[in-house]
Amino acid sequence: MQVDDKQHLNTKKQILVNAVSSVIKELVKNSGKSGRKISQEYDIGLGVISKLERNLVSDIKLSTIWKLANAFDISPLEIIKKTITELPEDFNFYD
Numbered sequence: 001m002q003v004d005d006k007q008h009l010n011t012k013k014q015i016l017v018n019a020v021s022s023v024i025k026e027l028v029k030n031s032g033k034s035g036r037k038i039s040q041e042y043d044i045g046l047g048v049i050s051k052l053e054r055n056l057v058s059d060i061k062l063s064t065i066w067k068l069a070n071a072f073d074i075s076p077l078e079i080i081k082k083t084i085t086e087l088p089e090d091f092n093f094y095d
Helices: 003-031 035-040 048-055 062-071 076-086
Strands: none
Touching: 003 035, 003 048, 003 062, 003 076, 035 048, 035 062, 062 076
C-alpha cells in the first residue's frame, strides 16, 4: 500500500470515527446520565466514553458499540444508522 493510499484510508477512518463520536455524544447528553454513571452501570471504560465524547479516539470496537447500545437501550444497528446520517453523502473508504 502506498503512502498516499494509507493516508487516504486514515482520513476516511477519521471521518467515520468523528461521526460515531458525534452520535455517542448526543446519546450521552439525551440519556440524562453522566459518562461516569454509564461507565459504571454497563462496564464500559470511562476513558472510552470520555474520549468518544471529545472525539479523541482513533478507532472503536464493535463490542464497545454493542455495550453503548445496551446503555442507551437501543440496538447497535440504531447507532450505526445514526452514524450514517452524520457521514458525508455517499461516504465510502474506497473512492
